[in-house]
Every structure is written in structure tokens, then in C-alpha cells.
Amino acid sequence: MIIIDKPCLPAAHTIADPSLFARSSNTRLYYLKPGVFWEPAFRGHDGFYMPVYCFLVSRGNRNVLFDLGSHIHFDYIGDPSRFPPATELIIGPGVKAAAWPGYPINPDGSVLDSAAAGRSVRKI
Structure with missing residues (x-):
């Protein structure tokens, strides 16, 4: 880098x-x-x-x-759950509809439900 x-x-x-x-x-x-x-x-x-x-x-x-x-991509999305709950998860248009519910609620989900759990999710 x-x-x-x-x-x-x-x-x-x-x-x-x-x-x-x-x-x-x-x-x-x-x-x-x-x-x-x-x-x-x-x-x-x-x-x-x-x-x-x-x-x-x-x-x-x-x-x-x-x-x-x-952009949303299944093989390098990172793990937002490792950040403190006060850290906002900021997403772009269409991400929420395309990604949630995530795994395990949706067995075919491309993100984990824990990514947004307990934190503010804001669309820009």
C-alpha cells in the first residue's frame, strides 16, 4: 500500500x-x-x-x-461488526434492498445480518 x-x-x-x-x-x-x-x-x-x-x-x-x-461485492465486503456500535454503516442506493435480509435469515444472503446489527445504517 x-x-x-x-x-x-x-x-x-x-x-x-x-x-x-x-x-x-x-x-x-x-x-x-x-x-x-x-x-x-x-x-x-x-x-x-x-x-x-x-x-x-x-x-x-x-x-x-x-x-x-x-461497491457491494461478496468476496471483499469486510466485517463492519468489528467496529464499535457507534460507527455508522453508510450505504449507497439500492444496497439495502439488494443485501438485506442477510445471512443467516436469508441463506443466500451476500452479507451477514450482524453487519448492521446494533448500529445506524444510513443511505446516501
């Missing part, structure tokens, strides 16, 4: 302290097929490279972590 300390983000001395973590600057994405983005398909181009960024924005003892381009 590449950590960029105080990147080219606007100074925010009175609002927040932004940090940028570049998880990878050259990630090969095979699951995002180029045909989703352009046509005709190019033979031999079965994926493409793109950066993956993660932002940590802090003010005092309050933090928010934002994973640019984050």
Missing part, C-alpha cells in the same frame, strides 16, 4: 484533516469487463488497469473512511 501524506487536497485547517491512502496505483480489474464501458471489444483486452483510492478524513477524534468506487 502506498501512503500519501497530505496529498494535493485543499487545506482544511478548521474543518478536517484529510489523508489519502493509495491502495494501489496499478490494479488490474478483470471483473470489470471492457465491454461494459466501450464497444466494440478489443481482442486480448479482458480487463483494465485503474487506481484504487481510500480517503481518511478526521477532525478531532471523529473519522470517516471513504473507499472511492466502493
Whole structure:
């Protein structure tokens, strides 16, 4: 992981302290097929490279972590239940309808019900 300390983000001395973590600057994405983005398909181009960024924005003892381009995905969703109950789970449109109820209530669920248990879930 590449950590960029105080990147080219606007100074925010009175609002927040932004940090940028570049998880990878050259990630090969095979699951995002180029045909989703352009046509005709190019033979031999079965994926493409793109950066993956993660932002940590802090003010005092309050933090928010934002994973640019984050989306629901069964194989790397993380485990929100490991965070304190005061940590809000922020989701995008359609996630609640697509993901809940989760496992074990829904045996085919792609998330665990414990991910949202005892915490505020807010859609943005």
C-alpha cells in the first residue's frame, strides 16, 4: 500500500484533516469487463488497469473512511461488526434492498445480518 501524506487536497485547517491512502496505483480489474464501458471489444483486452483510492478524513477524534468506487461485492465486503456500535454503516442506493435480509435469515444472503446489527445504517 502506498501512503500519501497530505496529498494535493485543499487545506482544511478548521474543518478536517484529510489523508489519502493509495491502495494501489496499478490494479488490474478483470471483473470489470471492457465491454461494459466501450464497444466494440478489443481482442486480448479482458480487463483494465485503474487506481484504487481510500480517503481518511478526521477532525478531532471523529473519522470517516471513504473507499472511492466502493461497491457491494461478496468476496471483499469486510466485517463492519468489528467496529464499535457507534460507527455508522453508510450505504449507497439500492444496497439495502439488494443485501438485506442477510445471512443467516436469508441463506443466500451476500452479507451477514450482524453487519448492521446494533448500529445506524444510513443511505446516501
